[in-house]
Amino acid sequence: MAASATPALRFEPQQLAALGNLQLKSRYLVEGFLTGIHQSPFRGFSVEFSEYRDYQPGDDLRHLDWRLYARNDRLCIREFEEETNTRVYLVIDGSGSMAYRSDRAWDDKIGVAKAMAAALAWLLLRQKDAVGLLDVPPSQRSTQFGQILRHLTSLKPEGDAGLDRLLAQANRLFHRRSMVAIFSDLLDPSANIANHVKELRFRGHDVYIFQVLDPDEIEFPFEDAAVFQDLETNTIRHVTPEKVRKTYLQRFEAFMETHRQLFRDLEIPHEVIRTDAQPYLAMARFLSQRRRKA
Amino acid sequence: MSFLFPLFLLGALGVAAPVWLHLRRRQRQNVLKFSALRFLDDSPSPRDMPLQLRDLLLFLLRMAALLLIVVAFAWPILGSGKSAKQSETRIYLLDNTLSHRVDGAFDKARRDTARSIRRAGPEVQTAVVEIAARSRIVVDFGMSHEEAATAVDSLQTTHQRGSYLDAFRLAATLLDRSLGSKRTIVVYSDGQKNQWSENANVPPFLKDVEVILAGEHGKQNAGNLFASNTRTTRLPVRDGSAVNLNLDLGGQSVNRTADIVIRADGKEVLKQQIQLAAGQTPVSAQWIAGSDTWIRGEVQISGKPDALPLDNHSFFAVPPLNPGKIALLARSHYLRASFDPDILRGFWDVHACSSKGIEEAAKADKPWFDVVVAESDYLQSQNARELILKHLNNGRGVLLFVTRRTPLVDGFLRTFGLRMSGEKTLPERAQTFRYAALTHPALAAFTSPDFGDLLGVRVKKYERLEIISPEKATGLLYAGDGEPVLFETRGTKGKMLVFALDMAISATNWPLRPDFLPFLDHCLRYIRAMPEEQSSVEPGEIVFREFEDSAGKTFGLFSGNTEAVRAIADERGRLKIAAPDEPGIYEVRRLEGEAIRVEGLLSVSSSTAESDLEYVEGRPAVLGTWILPRTQETAAAGAPSPVTKALGDERSWWWLLIAGAALLLCEMLWLLNRRSLG
Numbered sequence: 001m002a003a004s005a006t007p008a009l010r011f012e013p014q015q016l017a018a019l020g021n022l023q024l025k026s027r028y029l030v031e032g033f034l035t036g037i038h039q040s041p042f043r044g045f046s047v048e049f050s051e052y053r054d055y056q057p058g059d060d061l062r063h064l065d066w067r068l069y070a071r072n073d074r075l076c077i078r079e080f081e082e083e084t085n086t087r088v089y090l091v092i093d094g095s096g097s098m099a100y101r102s103d104r105a106w107d108d109k110i111g112v113a114k115a116m117a118a119a120l121a122w123l124l125l126r127q128k129d130a131v132g133l134l135d136v137p138p139s140q141r142s143t144q145f146g147q148i149l150r151h152l153t154s155l156k157p158e159g160d161a162g163l164d165r166l167l168a169q170a171n172r173l174f175h176r177r178s179m180v181a182i183f184s185d186l187l188d189p190s191a192n193i194a195n196h197v198k199e200l201r202f203r204g205h206d207v208y209i210f211q212v213l214d215p216d217e218i219e220f221p222f223e224d225a226a227v228f229q230d231l232e233t234n235t236i237r238h239v240t241p242e243k244v245r246k247t248y249l250q251r252f253e254a255f256m257e258t259h260r261q262l263f264r265d266l267e268i269p270h271e272v273i274r275t276d277a278q279p280y281l282a283m284a285r286f287l288s289q290r291r292r293k294a
Numbered sequence: 295m296s297f298l299f300p301l302f303l304l305g306a307l308g309v310a311a312p313v314w315l316h317l318r319r320r321q322r323q324n325v326l327k328f329s330a331l332r333f334l335d336d337s338p339s340p341r342d343m344p345l346q347l348r349d350l351l352l353f354l355l356r357m358a359a360l361l362l363i364v365v366a367f368a369w370p371i372l373g374s375g376k377s378a379k380q381s382e383t384r385i386y387l388l389d390n391t392l393s394h395r396v397d398g399a400f401d402k403a404r405r406d407t408a409r410s411i412r413r414a415g416p417e418v419q420t421a422v423v424e425i426a427a428r429s430r431i432v433v434d435f436g437m438s439h440e441e442a443a444t445a446v447d448s449l450q451t452t453h454q455r456g457s458y459l460d461a462f463r464l465a466a467t468l469l470d471r472s473l474g475s476k477r478t479i480v481v482y483s484d485g486q487k488n489q490w491s492e493n494a495n496v497p498p499f500l501k502d503v504e505v506i507l508a509g510e511h512g513k514q515n516a517g518n519l520f521a522s523n524t525r526t527t528r529l530p531v532r533d534g535s536a537v538n539l540n541l542d543l544g545g546q547s548v549n550r551t552a553d554i555v556i557r558a559d560g561k562e563v564l565k566q567q568i569q570l571a572a573g574q575t576p577v578s579a580q581w582i583a584g585s586d587t588w589i590r591g592e593v594q595i596s597g598k599p600d601a602l603p604l605d606n607h608s609f610f611a612v613p614p615l616n617p618g619k620i621a622l623l624a625r626s627h628y629l630r631a632s633f634d635p636d637i638l639r640g641f642w643d644v645h646a647c648s649s650k651g652i653e654e655a656a657k658a659d660k661p662w663f664d665v666v667v668a669e670s671d672y673l674q675s676q677n678a679r680e681l682i683l684k685h686l687n688n689g690r691g692v693l694l695f696v697t698r699r700t701p702l703v704d705g706f707l708r709t710f711g712l713r714m715s716g717e718k719t720l721p722e723r724a725q726t727f728r729y730a731a732l733t734h735p736a737l738a739a740f741t742s743p744d745f746g747d748l749l750g751v752r753v754k755k756y757e758r759l760e761i762i763s764p765e766k767a768t769g770l771l772y773a774g775d776g777e778p779v780l781f782e783t784r785g786t787k788g789k790m791l792v793f794a795l796d797m798a799i800s801a802t803n804w805p806l807r808p809d810f811l812p813f814l815d816h817c818l819r820y821i822r823a824m825p826e827e828q829s830s831v832e833p834g835e836i837v838f839r840e841f842e843d844s845a846g847k848t849f850g851l852f853s854g855n856t857e858a859v860r861a862i863a864d865e866r867g868r869l870k871i872a873a874p875d876e877p878g879i880y881e882v883r884r885l886e887g888e889a890i891r892v893e894g895l896l897s898v899s900s901s902t903a904e905s906d907l908e909y910v911e912g913r914p915a916v917l918g919t920w921i922l923p924r925t926q927e928t929a930a931a932g933a934p935s936p937v938t939k940a941l942g943d944e945r946s947w948w949w950l951l952i953a954g955a956a957l958l959l960c961e962m963l964w965l966l967n968r969r970s971l972g
Contacts, residue, residue, distance in 0.1 A: 096329075097329035097330070098329075099327075099329075100327070100328065100329035109329075185329065187329055187330060187332070189332060214329070216328075217329060217330045222326070224324065226324040226325070226326045227324065227325045227326065228326050228327075228328045228331055228334060229325055229326065229327050229328065229331075230327075230328065230329075230331040231327050231328065231329050231331075232329075233331075235331060236325075237331060237334050237335070237336045238336055238337065239334055239335075239336070239337055240337045243337045244334055244335055244337050247333075247335065248330075248333045248334060251333040252330065252333050255333070
């Protein structure tokens, strides 16, 4: 079923593609997510910030909502504010391959990763979680979202060893146990990726992989003979798609299976995000994971 | 059809280029930037449909464009036969100046020229140049003989003066693009001596040209009465102005007497029979007139014999008096007396300025005065210093008398390259001037003993001024000890003369001398810097005039209510206008809608040089220097090159080139259109 046909989950790739601003995109995703979540099995995972319960004798009076009492003459306790102190790091792969965008995608891969990361950051900050990036220390402050947005906006896809470097840096920087959400296409040819992920896991971090892929990469739908140029290394290959499609799909499936196996072994949740599809399910799973950790 | 440059046809091999392009062109492959190249292997596809022509129309278009351009450069000559027959180029120079009208000589020359053109066969290429104030091509090569003869017949006589040299130069440019192997210039003129002799040193460099003098020369010593060198001056007198008119009467030494009548504003001011002397006979007239209007005048002479009666009537226009305005910043007795308004009335309007007046003048955008006369005492005032600087920067004049040394005066003078170094008293033997720059306009009058004697002036003491910047100040007059006492400063738009003299009797006796006021008048005229406007011109002469707020405005020259010429002033307000051919007095009118304003007068009189009816004997010697000797190289070349010959007639070259370019343009537009479509 098409995403737009689902009334509960608001998601229209055309609308999202038309939004140039990262803040607007993240806002669109958040609103779509919040609208849909009320009718989904994941209701109440992490957005209970406005939930109240009646005062019971013995409750800490500091948590009493006095303004509500003044208005309604009811004594209510605000519960959520004291629930969490989770630190979440959002790691976004900035390698050149993340710049790919097919006609069907609502944004290039890095654009999707950034929009998702921004949406998650907003939701997490609303829950008073401390959210940070590799070069932005985690914080719960209200100004943190703006800072994260600025860094995300300035991120440009370039180079050929983005993820390897990022994960090595993450292992160096993340000392306290945290949740680490990695947004990448995992197309980095370096063999060190698995080692870095293992190291993160062994350091006690809860790692969550969002593998962002374009439908072209998954399906290889090309028909005309063309010169294919690598986005990272500028290597050129003269390709007749009908001849290589089968091999490509086999190799791609093997690649995916390798990663699935790796992440399964390490008990790392692994979500594949297609750039032409809605990302809410993956977001919801991540938030539920975070709730379990909290 | 033949080709002038057949070797260029080798360029036709260039058509192989589009063939090669069309056959060799490979379908351009899309370049796809992809992220998962690691899963792909090279699998190039073979060329599809090799050596196949695509876009047949585009291919043909390119071939045709190239062929047309190649053929054009090979220069095809279509065999009309016309150019091959033209073996002679003949250019007629027809003298249409005033002197050629003696005894109807011009009419005869015009008839002869037209007849000669009509008789010329088709092998003769003809052109006609009219000699007048501005020589012009009346008939160009493209016209048929009948059209050319008709154009010559319709030529009107003029009162103008013309240059043979200009006409020969114009003929030379025509010959440069002529077809005939024989090149001839036929001159129909009266052979006036002064026309052949002027500009003799700047030859027109005629090559391989035969010059034929076809006109009949005028009769020597025929006798011609004329007035020349008409000069007018207008001086203020108590109730108006006195007008002086001087002219010279010429009679070619044959005439004995002449009757002269001078009229000004319709009234006769002189009517007299003059006994003519050998050469020029000076005539003077003086009369009283108003001072604030133009004077329109004419001079008419008569007598016999008179070969050219057309030059007996000349005109003059005298502008109204325009006394300059002086702002006087002086307290000393002698300067006040010298610049007394009653003494300078008519020449200069003098206004002594108070301190308030100085302040107002310093702030005014458009000052009411032309000249500032100041004593250095006034430079103590900030307003006076500002006034003088502003005045100089606006292009107006200043006369400064330095009488006292103060730091402020010294500082002011230093900006003009002068430094004060104290007062100096001279011994009695050194009290006359030692040097004077008599070529300077302010002092030039002293070269005439009638004006005054500088050696009679005694200078007992003066303020020593040293020139510290020679590029900013120059000494004009030097005291007996060799120190300068009169300076001119530079570096400003206006002019300033600085006197290091105190005009008091204790310092000099100059104010008591009769030449002092005329000298001051000369100084004031020099620094006032009024543009000298020419009010008397010759027929056809170009006149430049400037009027206030005239940029883009239309002006006309009117004789009575008849408009003779109309012109528009340029963006700087400068009007360039050609004087009408008919002598007379013309009003320069500004034409703004219905409103018409008279801006001035212009008198047009025939050139005196045209009245000098002296003719060359035989062939003018100057032609020997104007025509370059035939060198071996040019003699071998003989006829003009085939390129020159073909240039005149063959237009096919251009059409082929244009067609080729048009096809290339079509090809470009087609490609652009196809790209835009996708």
